[in-house]
Amino acid sequence: MSSPFTLHKKSSQCPARLGEVKTAHGVVQTPVFMPVGTQATVKGILPRDLHEFGAEIVLANTYHLYIRPGERLIKELGGLHKFMNWDKAILTDSGGFQIFSLRDLAKITEEGAAFRSHLDGAKLFLSPEDAVAVQEDLGTDIMMCLDTCIPYPASREETIKSTELTSRWAKRCRLAQKRETGQLLFGIIQGGMFEDLRARAVEDLLEIGFDGYAMGGLSVGEPKELMYEMTEKTTILMPDEFPKYLMGVGTPEDLVEGVYRGVDMFDCVMPTRNARNGMLFTSTGRLVIRNSRYKEDPAPLDEACSCYTCRNYSRAYLRHLFMAKEILSSNLNTIHNLHYYLGLMADIRKAIFEDRFVEFRKEFYAKRETG
């Protein structure tokens, strides 16, 4: 099984590693954070800004695009890259997590997921084969298998049932895939908070063989320490020759902790969603812009930041925009937060390259304590 992953450097201090994932739309330097563009747009930002930050990959959502505007339309118009004006890599989440989030509106059977559209209540059905076909129509670079997400807490019995179904679906996804499209397909490791079930899930997926492996069902409500523990125990089990992707994670601290435990890929709505809600990430910690302490503050969001927002605007102006509910508030905050996230990942890669990631991690926390 050939791998799209090339390892450049391994930390001598911890499982952190530097590498790259080769896709049909360019090489992605890892560890990487993927901005989330659910509905074929990363909310609040223009692609040219993402290019400027050096973004090499974004994530889009199969479930959302399947419902609106439909994968057929996107295919007819030349594929998702052209549709959304993004010529670098795109990873599509399979829709499993979104269907899971619908709760009572979804019913999972051996065959697939029956659910109702969150837009108009229309009855829809997505099988593992459908999920792959939709992603093939979208023409994305990395496709994800349809999985069944497990809530937290969940019984061992429930977890076994769901994990085994995910593995059977994974096999059907791999079989359904048209290999000639050059798209990569990643398997999703479930197993809940049970180490042995995670191990069994990894074994099942390895037997099928994928282009990369993702940890699903983490950051779903469990305590932070448990999430880190499960990440650590699962990455060890995952094959080092392939990319290791921790889905839906997380805070800046989570990224540092994930890399520390060997994770190569992350995605999360946090930087974009929090930007719209006025919560900004800085090198010294978080900042809630509506706080009245910023009312007359002439300083930029982050003195250490070189983004368009920090180069040109004061906290006082950004607070004004937020209070006045101006669109520019979302735009400028999103530029800052994504610049921060992508800058953090670039710093992480540099630290691994210089084999001082453990020191970097210490400094990262030290800055937050004094900030």
Added chain:
Amino acid sequence: MSSPFTLHKKSSQCPARLGEVKTAHGVVQTPVFMPVGTQATVKGILPRDLHEFGAEIVLANTYHLYIRPGERLIKELGGLHKFMNWDKAILTDSGGFQIFSLRDLAKITEEGAAFRSHLDGAKLFLSPEDAVAVQEDLGTDIMMCLDTCIPYPASREETIKSTELTSRWAKRCRLAQKRETGQLLFGIIQGGMFEDLRARAVEDLLEIGFDGYAMGGLSVGEPKELMYEMTEKTTILMPDEFPKYLMGVGTPEDLVEGVYRGVDMFDCVMPTRNARNGMLFTSTGRLVIRNSRYKEDPAPLDEACSCYTCRNYSRAYLRHLFMAKEILSSNLNTIHNLHYYLGLMADIRKAIFEDRFVEFRKEFYAKRETG
């Protein structure tokens, strides 16, 4: 009385003219359309895009900034240019029209306007002297006198009363102005739909002497033909040595008709507001993006347009963004509409320079009929 206006060329065919207005933040080529940035941001667009389009001036609103965040704060932070990151010219509307729009919440007396904030109902008062002081604190390049807007229709008696008060307020504004700031002050011509009252208003203002003259109280509900007629009859009365500004106007057609009648300056929320509502201006007419005919349309908004939106996105994608209520919809539509408006003004200036504005006007309408 020295004037900030320099005439470059007069049409041999009609009152259209090419010139420039010199301000403390650069020269503004006229005829000009000023994008509206009510709350210290042109809604939905970053200043760098306005720079890219060649915008030389934007408008902000005294009433809104007085209420939030307050002109004192903006002054403390270095003035409006620095606050909103715009180093070219800014014109501030006086607040008269906004107070007029509050209707029952405002009471006009000889002294000034008593009104309640539209945000929290707080009792506020703005005299002509206050309006100038606020604009001096903001540090804008062109200040407008506080005026009293006249509704349509209005009786002759009502119009006389309001117009005379506006002229008395204009005198108080001019007297209150600290000349050493280098800010320009424009007078506002009221007079409703009565030609002789417009003439009297012009006389009153000329006696005081301003850096420019604006027509107020047009495009307030009167028939289009009447608006054009009043514009034509008023611009003739205005001194040719000074800029002639038609406030709050208008559609692309209104700009062409205004220039044809000798107007140098325009402002309107239309291109930005309509962008957010999915109404786009193109060289062949208007386009409502939510229309289902654009669902699968791979064409750009306007084949003749070179803006970022038209270079990179299909109508189908823009419709998707609009239906999905994505922020990017407002951003991309606003980029297009303002690019269209500023491009139209550049074309108008070129046509006057080449002394073929009357032909240009014919072609402008011909394109719309065949489009």
